Amino acid sequence: MLYKTKGIVLSYIRYKETSIICKIFTRELGLKTYLINGVRSQKSKSKIALYQPMTILEMVVYNKENSGLQRISEVKINRANQLIPFDFKRTGLALFMTEVISRSIFENYQNENLYDFLEESIGKLDKKETSLGHFPLVFLIENAKYLGFAPATASEFLSENTGQPFTGDEIITTENFIQKLIEEKYSCQYKVNLFLRRKLLDHLLDFYIQQLENNQSWKSMAILRQVLD
Structure with missing residues (x-):
């Protein structure tokens, strides 16, 4: 089932050559772990910026019960931080x-x-x-x-x-x-x-x-x- 929620990125680790496993604290669903494929490929370099710590996201996600790794269907930044990444x-x-x-x-x-x-x-x-x-x-x-x-x-x-x-x-x-x-x-x-x-x-x-x-x-x-x- 698909859910729309906001989320705050906590951390991520690299997975295989181009993917990451990301911890995101969502408002409606709580703390979730998402497998995000292809985000580290050369064609998707800009997308890794979405998953820096304390980035606030708007997401449409799959939420399967009894599943450790979840998936994200759609994602965009809710509000871009102006000072945090550069100070x-x-x-x-x-x-x-x-x-x-x-x-x-x-x-x-x-x-x-x-x-x-x-x-x-x-x-x-x-x-x-x-x-x-x-x-x-x-x-x-x-x-x-x-x-x-x-x-x-x-x-x-x-x-x-x-x-x-x-x-x-x-x-x-x-x-x-x-x-x-x-x-x-x-x-x-x-x-x-x-x-x-x-x-x-x-x-x-x-x-x-x-x-x-x-x-x-x-x-x-x-x-x-x-x-x-």
């Missing part, structure tokens, strides 16, 4: 987003609210005025809400993590900072020194590891530390 920091943050989502959801997982949040976040990341230094912190805090394990208050974001990297003097400042991030989201301009922002990032990523019960290290950490300047 090193924004590209790094897009890869960070894909890593977080890929480790947080499973095949066929469907959550329209999470999808809408991701689409909104991509739009924010692609705007020049968005503060990149605060972006990964806001993303982790907000994303946890849609995944269902976000604490109710700023203080609980600190207390519910079994690790506690902050000194007594830092806790109040950090709690105020988290509250501002919760209230103002991607518009937050609250000033906090680089050292504390990096400690909060480590704290939130450790919190995710505990919630997801996944002890793998974060591959995008090197890029993130350059963004948090």
Whole structure:
């Protein structure tokens, strides 16, 4: 059966000489894996651009139950990103987003609210005025809400993590900072020194590891530390 849906590209791997296997988080059908033939051939060079991480697509897809690999009938870009593909920091943050989502959801997982949040976040990341230094912190805090394990208050974001990297003097400042991030989201301009922002990032990523019960290290950490300047 054919379905029309929007989707956000998470990642792809090469398959045979000209094809790819692509993970796409769709709004209506959830996380799906698609086999896309011929997209890497010389005649189809431009088409591979459709499947870069955090690209938003409009698709007509086949959806067969109990089938691991699905097929795409029609596809086009919903909105072309203007800054993300050409700005090193924004590209790094897009890869960070894909890593977080890929480790947080499973095949066929469907959550329209999470999808809408991701689409909104991509739009924010692609705007020049968005503060990149605060972006990964806001993303982790907000994303946890849609995944269902976000604490109710700023203080609980600190207390519910079994690790506690902050000194007594830092806790109040950090709690105020988290509250501002919760209230103002991607518009937050609250000033906090680089050292504390990096400690909060480590704290939130450790919190995710505990919630997801996944002890793998974060591959995008090197890029993130350059963004948090």
